[in-house]
Amino acid sequence: MTKTLDLAALAATGEARPIGVLMTRAQLLEHVAASFAQTGNRRFKLLVETEYWATETLRTTSTTDNIFAHVETTLGDIGLPTNGTIGRVMDNLGLSEEDVHDFACYCHTCTSQIDGANAASRLRTIAGRKA
Numbered sequence: 185m186t187k188t189l190d191l192a193a194l195a196a197t198g199e200a201r202p203i204g205v206l207m208t209r210a211q212l213l214e215h216v217a218a219s220f221a222q223t224g225n226r227r228f229k230l231l232v233e234t235e236y237w238a239t240e241t242l243r244t245t246s247t248t249d250n251i252f253a254h255v256e257t258t259l260g261d262i263g264l265p266t267n268g269t270i271g272r273v274m275d276n277l278g279l280s281e282e283d284v285h286d287f288a289c290y291c292h293t294c295t296s297q298i299d300g301a302n303a304a305s306r307l308r309t310i311a312g313r314k315a
């Protein structure tokens with residue numbers, strides 16, 4: 185599914201348009217981690233007790249208004265299809281439910297929000313594990 189883009193035409197419109205994503209899972213996770221690391225004092229809302237959520241509930245939960253919103257934006261910027269659900273982010277990043285819990289659950293810190301540095305650290309830990 186190779187697509188040829190008219191780069192000159194795209195440049196003329198000023199439209200940001202991804203050409204393609206050729207990254208490994210580890211590279212993708214690092215890309216998102218690096219993005220979080222650059223968010224300064226921003227705080228990201230965590231999920232509550234995802235270890236008790238049914239798979240379907242987790243996968244269909246909206247990325248709006250939680251830490252996955254920034255993940256989704258970052259993935260969308262590099263051309264990965266997103267649909268506003270955590271499930272699609274899981275598919276894009278190869279995240280298991282355990283990974284989602286380790287990344288996004290409040291119970292590791294017992295705070296409802298974390299900063300970008302903490303989010304980046306969590307993602308880098310996940311990237312270091314076997315998929």
Ligand SMILES: [Zn+2]
Nearest residue numbers: 233234289291
């Ligand atoms: Zn938890």
